[in-house]
Amino acid sequence: MDLIIRQARLKDGEDLKDIAVQAGKIVEIADSIAGDAEREIQAEGRVLIPGLIESHIHLDKALIASRKPNKSGTLQEAIKVTAELKPTFTKDDVYSRAKQALEMIIKSGVTTIRTHSEFDPAQGFTGFETILQLKEEYKELVDIQVVAFPQEGIFKAPGTEEMMYQAMDMGADVVGGIPYNDAPANEHIDLIFDIAKKYGKDVDLHQDFADEADDISIEYLCKKTIAEGYQGRVSVGHLTALHALPEEKLRPIIELMAEADISVMALPATDLHLGARSDEYNVRRAVTPIRKLRDGGVNMCIATNNIRNAFTPYGTGDIMQTAMLAIPVAHLGGADDLPTVLPMITTNPARAIGLKNYGIEVGNQADMVLLDTKVVNDAIIDLPTRLFVIKNGRVTIETTKTVTVHR
Known part of the structure; x- marks a missing residue:
């Protein structure tokens, strides 16, 4: 695979999923995907949404x-x-x-x-x-x-x-x-x-x-x-x-x-x-x-x-x-x-606007965003950091942040 996103939250109340991408398309969504990929992203329960x-x-x-x-x-x-x-x-x-x-x-x-x-x-x-x-x-x-x-x-x-x-x-x-x-x-x-x-x-x-x-x-x-x-x-x-x-x-x-x-x-x-x-x-x-x-x-x-x-x-x-x-x-x-x-x-x-093959489903174009939040229902109100932006199966934006609280 070109890319696997591991253990992402697609819907609240459902099991976390692995999402595999090949040649710009989503090719598999499962509880766990065997094998490896050129790049893997560990979502750790964070929310993955369509672009x-x-x-x-x-x-x-x-x-x-x-x-x-x-x-x-x-x-x-x-x-x-x-x-x-x-x-x-x-x-x-x-x-x-x-x-x-x-x-x-x-x-x-x-x-x-x-x-x-x-x-x-x-x-x-x-x-x-x-x-x-x-x-x-x-x-x-x-x-x-x-x-x-x-x-x-x-x-x-x-x-x-x-x-x-x-x-x-x-x-x-x-x-x-x-x-x-x-x-x-x-x-x-x-x-x-x-x-x-x-x-x-x-x-x-x-x-x-x-x-x-x-x-x-x-x-x-x-x-x-x-x-x-x-x-x-x-x-x-x-x-x-x-x-x-x-x-x-x-x-x-x-x-x-x-x-x-x-x-x-x-x-x-x-x-x-x-x-x-x-x-x-x-x-x-x-x-x-x-x-x-x-x-x-x-x-x-x-x-x-x-x-x-x-x-x-x-x-x-x-x-x-x-x-x-x-x-x-x-x-x-x-x-x-x-x-x-x-x-x-x-x-x-x-x-x-007439988009075809949109959304996180097998066969669709791999346009996705990994959010720094673990609840889909909070995806807007958290105003979460967009950790990864994926366009046509390729990571185009990657954001890292460090927050230190000094007590």
């Missing part, structure tokens, strides 16, 4: 918070500030920042990333081309899906429609969109589906990012998804406007979303920062209703969105910290709720 998935991030505009701060903390100023900065981005600049952000993310145990990469007539494809370059350069460490993302809208930014098709020809993996920042929103959605069908690609939209639910298009998106036979191939990020709906209006939307099999990437770090800025008292959380969506059968994921820019002026790239933040924000700390959080950064986003 973490960062399902919604913007690598191309990471680490720019100090250049032009968003002083009001609003979404409107974040969009304005970033639009002013983007024409100043050079290829070297994007490369340096995105590479730094990538390495922050990879160290946290992420083995697959979906990143939204922007282009528009003002900045051209500078950032987009750079992200495609990094996708190739880092393929041994992380799988990257690149979303063609028109941040400034399509119809309101003439020339962007043509660039969408060019981006797909250049190698984008997913068709992105932003209905709330374009007009009319429904026609924006229609165009995104036209492009997606032409190239046979999935759809991932920034959807209904607002404090109020006065002008939402999620229902239209659900109906369009069903009409086009795209169930299970559409994801949305943010979707914060749903938090403003009373139960009688929210319930039928959730039912429609479940029917359309639309996945949701909740982005609590960004949405808490930008949301409800006009509330003078009794300030709302302004995060999509994670528990209600989950309970309604919607595939719920948690993602980071941004690292240290006008939208999110903090972050370390550790998706577990974002998941930890979501626990109190979305009331996910109860005994029945806590076990549902780890899947929101592993198996749920794997399903959302």
Whole structure:
């Protein structure tokens, strides 16, 4: 064997397991595996999980918070500030920042990333081309899906429609969109589906990012998804406007979303920062209703969105910290709720972004993370050190630490 991980905890309440890897695949899982391997890792009862998935991030505009701060903390100023900065981005600049952000993310145990990469007539494809370059350069460490993302809208930014098709020809993996920042929103959605069908690609939209639910298009998106036979191939990020709906209006939307099999990437770090800025008292959380969506059968994921820019002026790239933040924000700390959080950064986003052969099962790709904790249910709340990160059967990250308590 290439690798054997000995006596790892896969599930609470079950026996420890040995996991054998050969040629990048998991080939055996058993109470004890005879023989040896080129490398063996002694887990000693520590938790082994599938590789973490960062399902919604913007690598191309990471680490720019100090250049032009968003002083009001609003979404409107974040969009304005970033639009002013983007024409100043050079290829070297994007490369340096995105590479730094990538390495922050990879160290946290992420083995697959979906990143939204922007282009528009003002900045051209500078950032987009750079992200495609990094996708190739880092393929041994992380799988990257690149979303063609028109941040400034399509119809309101003439020339962007043509660039969408060019981006797909250049190698984008997913068709992105932003209905709330374009007009009319429904026609924006229609165009995104036209492009997606032409190239046979999935759809991932920034959807209904607002404090109020006065002008939402999620229902239209659900109906369009069903009409086009795209169930299970559409994801949305943010979707914060749903938090403003009373139960009688929210319930039928959730039912429609479940029917359309639309996945949701909740982005609590960004949405808490930008949301409800006009509330003078009794300030709302302004995060999509994670528990209600989950309970309604919607595939719920948690993602980071941004690292240290006008939208999110903090972050370390550790998706577990974002998941930890979501626990109190979305009331996910109860005994029945806590076990549902780890899947929101592993198996749920794997399903959302269409990963095959994912998970710790024989025959699957050997993407795994060994955590410095011995209880699966505590995998998030312990914020454990990622001791080993394994990508395609190869150890890519190894962390050692020494803690001395002096009495």
